[in-house]
Amino acid sequence: MTSDETFDESCLFCKIVAGQIPADVVHTGERTVAFRDIAPKAPLHVLVVPREHQPNAAAIAASNPAATADLITVAREVAIAEGYDDYRLVFNTGAGAGQTVFHAHVHLLAGGDLPFAAG
Ligand code: AMP
Numbered sequence: 001m002t003s004d005e006t007f008d009e010s011c012l013f014c015k016i017v018a019g020q021i022p023a024d025v026v027h028t029g030e031r032t033v034a035f036r037d038i039a040p041k042a043p044l045h046v047l048v049v050p051r052e053h054q055p056n057a058a059a060i061a062a063s064n065p066a067a068t069a070d071l072i073t074v075a076r077e078v079a080i081a082e083g084y085d086d087y088r089l090v091f092n093t094g095a096g097a098g099q100t101v102f103h104a105h106v107h108l109l110a111g112g113d114l115p116f117a118a119g
Pocket of ligand 1: 012023035036037038039040047091092098099100101102
């Protein structure tokens, strides 16, 4: 399935991926786009999103495993490029877990006291 086939007019991240809404883009790839979070929670806070619209991480994993793997490999590449060897990845899934944009994305966080610690 291509991003064109899944484009959702009402989705903020589809519009950023399509270049219809500006963002501070740090990576563009065949299957993913990465841009800085508009309200950063850490010195480095980047969102890596698949071009294909799916509502959450589990849905993109079922639909497009290659794009899902790219979320993780691109996050690492961006972290290294920004000077961070250590970083945290967060997938919020569902409003009850803090998801506000229902287009799959991973938060890449690095530097300082990182939020969303699980351990
Ligand atoms: P989540 O709460 O996991 O759905 O994450 C959505 C994230 O998107 C939040 O951290 C927001 O700060 C971020 N966000 C919302 N609008 C924009 C935007 N126009 N550009 C970049 N990040 C955004």
